[in-house]
Amino acid sequence: MDEESQRSELQATYKVGYGKPPKEHQFGQRKQPNRTKRAAAAPESSDIAAFLDQPMQVKLNGRKLKMHPHEAMLYGLYGRVLKGEVGALKTLLAEFKKAGLLEPMAAAPSSGVIQVPRGVPGDLAGRLIRTGEAPPWDEELYYQLKAEYEQDLAHLARLKEDALAKARANGENVY
Structure with missing residues (x-):
């Protein structure tokens, strides 16, 4: 059987109707991707850590100063604490705890033995x-x-x- 006779047999058994387009138009024309182009270079990512470490200019006691953003944040928190904001106090205490400022001073390690100088009863x-x-x-x-x-x-x-x-x-x- 040649191809043409197979096709005519298939067309005779295949019914065209609602939801059944003709075989030659069944999948439609779709835009094919251009596989010859190179992929676009990824945009250069900015270094967030370097950005956050840059000193920023702040106004403190009427003078313009440059300070680390974390230090500026702590100054701002302290000012809000003085105004009575409870949330700012909680945040400030959390920062102090993170920095280890709320831990009691550790006693010098001791073996429990005290050496007394010679001649002292x-x-x-x-x-x-x-x-x-x-x-x-x-x-x-x-x-x-x-x-x-x-x-x-x-x-x-x-x-x-x-x-x-x-x-x-x-x-x-x-x-």
Whole structure:
């Protein structure tokens, strides 16, 4: 069977009507893409980070200054906080928290061991530390507490001698 006879058979069985255009016009004429052209170059993107880092000119206390946009934003927030805006206060506190300004100062790492200088008795060192200072101590404070410490030692020695004398007088065997 040749092509023409196939076509005539197909036309005889294919009905043209509503929603069924003739086969030769069934898909219509569409514009075909031009595949020979080069793709257009992408527009050069602007560097947003560099733009945001550029100093901007602001007016502060009647003077024109250049400052970082973030710093200018903080000045503006501070002004709004002073006017009583609660939302501005929340935003300002969030910025402070982000910057780590609301964290308590960390104490210097300590192993819990205090090294006392040679020649300082442990009880005297305890008194000095209870005043709130770790070594090295203020010289004036050291000599003041050392004098009190020596007075206390002398008083304890007198009390011990009195207790021993009293025990010997009662006939107890004490050394």
